Amino acid sequence: MLTFEDCQALCGASRGVVAAIAEHEHIPEMAAAELANYLCENEAGERCIRRYILDDIAAAKRRGDKRHAAVLEAVLHHFVATHPRAEK
Template identity: 50%
Template sequence: MLTYEECLEMSDLSADEISAIAEHEHMNPMIAVALGHYLITHDGENRIKRFILDDIERAKRCGDQHRQALLNGALRHFIATHPQHTQ
């Protein structure tokens, strides 16, 4: 059986990016790894970017500056590692 960490390594996404997907879609992180990997391999990068942006907006509305900063870092990393697919 594969561990979460092994699946995360194969997903081409960071733990923070997976966390944003899990938060946005209200799902277990292991399921979010599978969804994230699927989206990365099927031209879904802009959808992941939208998930992160939505989560940033939610954190802003809730006044959660720590979560907002974490998600901003995740967004910067995502755009830097997937620049050809995110506008």
């Protein structure tokens, strides 16, 4: 049986990215790991993930959650560093 950690490791995105996708799309993290796997297959998908994280950062800032916004900014920085096609 595969665990969530197994699925997350196979999807090509970090745990933070999977959590950000789950937050943005209002879906369970297991479904977010599947979506991350699909989106990380091409440049357009990676740009979509970047947009999700940016949206989550803006939402956190709007509600005054500076700590969560800072965590998401670190997630974004790591994602762009490991998926350079997301910046194009």
